[in-house]
Amino acid sequence: MRQTWRWFGPHDSVSLRDMLQAGVEGVVSALHHVPTGAIWTPQEIAQRQSEIAQLPSGAPSGLAWEVVESLPVSEDIKRQDGDWRAHIAAYTRSLENIARTGIKVVCYNFMPVLDWTRTDLHWPRPDGATCMRFDLVAFAAFDLFILQRPGARDDCPAEIADLATARFALMDEGARAALARNVVFGLPGAAQQVTLSDVRQHLAAYDAIPAQRLRAHFIDFLSEVVPVTERLGLRLCCHPDDPPFDLIGLPRIMSCEQDFTTITTEVDSPANGITLCTGSLGARSDVDLAGMMERLGPKVHFLHLRNVKREGTRWPGSFYESRHLEGDVDMVAVMDAALREEARRKAEGRADCSIPMRPDHGQDILDDLSRAAQPGYPAIGRLKGLAELRGILTALSHPTIRAPSTQFWP
Ligand code: DNO
Numbered sequence: 510m511r512q513t514w515r516w517f518g519p520h521d522s523v524s525l526r527d528m529l530q531a532g533v534e535g536v537v538s539a540l541h542h543v544p545t546g547a548i549w550t551p552q553e554i555a556q557r558q559s560e561i562a563q564l565p566s567g568a569p570s571g572l573a574w575e576v577v578e579s580l581p582v583s584e585d586i587k588r589q590d591g592d593w594r595a596h597i598a599a600y601t602r603s604l605e606n607i608a609r610t611g612i613k614v615v616c617y618n619f620m621p622v623l624d625w626t627r628t629d630l631h632w633p634r635p636d637g638a639t640c641m642r643f644d645l646v647a648f649a650a651f652d653l654f655i656l657q658r659p660g661a662r663d664d665c666p667a668e669i670a671d672l673a674t675a676r677f678a679l680m681d682e683g684a685r686a687a688l689a690r691n692v693v694f695g696l697p698g699a700a701q702q703v704t705l706s707d708v709r710q711h712l713a714a715y716d717a718i719p720a721q722r723l724r725a726h727f728i729d730f731l732s733e734v735v736p737v738t739e740r741l742g743l744r745l746c747c748h749p750d751d752p753p754f755d756l757i758g759l760p761r762i763m764s765c766e767q768d769f770t771t772i773t774t775e776v777d778s779p780a781n782g783i784t785l786c787t788g789s790l791g792a793r794s795d796v797d798l799a800g801m802m803e804r805l806g807p808k809v810h811f812l813h814l815r816n817v818k819r820e821g822t823r824w825p826g827s828f829y830e831s832r833h834l835e836g837d838v839d840m841v842a843v844m845d846a847a848l849r850e851e852a853r854r855k856a857e858g859r860a861d862c863s864i865p866m867r868p869d870h871g872q873d874i875l876d877d878l879s880r881a882a883q884p885g886y887p888a889i890g891r892l893k894g895l896a897e898l899r900g901i902l903t904a905l906s907h908p909t910i911r912a913p914s915t916q917f918w919p
């Protein structure tokens with residue numbers, strides 16, 4: 510497994526040196542400043558590559574840009590309207606430009622309107638750490654009373670609506686504004702101040718698009734893009750919905766193992782793969798992550814290894830991002846299955862047998878608590894997660910534990 514780390518570019522408060530000290534082997538990055546639907550030019554890609562390859566002192570960092578996350582899919586492509594054809598052409602051009610640089614893995618997602626969604630970005634834990642959390646009741650309060658979405662009442666179970674009503678009544682203006690900010694944080698372009706009326710407009714545009722139709726659009730997109738991707742020697746890998754259930758009336762179609770099986774079977778190619786994010790799918794108790802790694806192994810091109818703790822038994826329900834080895838995901842079992850997949854690839858003589866993984870998010874701990882970073886992406890919390898995962902990797906790869914026939918290191 511390749512130990513990678515997400516870097517948001519030169520403005521990221523977590524530096525290349527931080528990554529080196531964390532023992533990172535490869536970098537995951539994206540051109541966040543390029544608008545969705547536009548082409549990633551060779552110049553822009555080359556600039557990010559050199560920003561990663563060189564420390565501010567000018568010395569080589571020894572790191573390279575190994576995974577693109579994300580090359581975003583536009584809302585027009587998802588809805589098949591507006592400029593969707595031009596956006597697919599641009600997507601293909603971006604893939605060509607990425608392939609020329611030697612990067613092999615490109616992650617993306619197919620969530621309409623919202624990307625990952627939380628109600629708390631810094632939820633206090635008893636030990637003083639903070640983490641991200643999705644609280645079903647707070648989210649219902651957002652939907653019912655802040656967004657005031659027509660239809661929200663019908664989608665919400667009565668007892669949750671009652672709790673949300675009581676909760677909202679207790680929130681002061683500051684708490685209400687913070688909730689609105691936290692929820693829309695995952696919106697594309699949220700940094701440029703997305704308003705609630707923008708969200709409402711987005712929602713109206715999806716009125717006539719139920720899950721079945723969204724899935725058909727996804728398959729159309731893949732049918733156009735995957736053959737090019739395969740020819741270029743690249744591997745696309747779709748990130749699961751996060752959380753993996755419908756939100757604010759929008760369909761989500763990449764939320765369980767069956768969704769991934771369907772999509773990778775409909776457009777069957779080594780270039781059409783999966784980002785197995787254990788944190789996203791771990792919010793559901795009915796997803797067997799180690800089994801999924803085992804069954805869909807050849808399609809898994811990228812691993813996001815983080816953990817969640819589900820709160821209660823209700824589904825869909827609340828959850829928080831726990832320490833990497835302490836939530837509901839059996840991380841050892843997932844990593845063991847991933848190591849077996851790597852060993853199979855090695856036995857087949859494949860060049861791409863090492864799967865890139867990253868600790869994904871981390872809790873804010875120690876000095877993270879006084880150093881601003883992208884929510885979920887602090888230096889020390891992720892370093893700790895990566896170190897714990899590395900420990901598992903080292904142990905599981907050790908000859909006293911692993912039979913030589915299933916060994917794969919690195
Ligand atoms: C959540 C994170 C996401 C992810 C994008 C991928 O688990 O990994 O921010 O990066 O949704 O497209």
Ligand code: MN
Nearest residue numbers: 786789813869
């Ligand atoms: Mn993830």
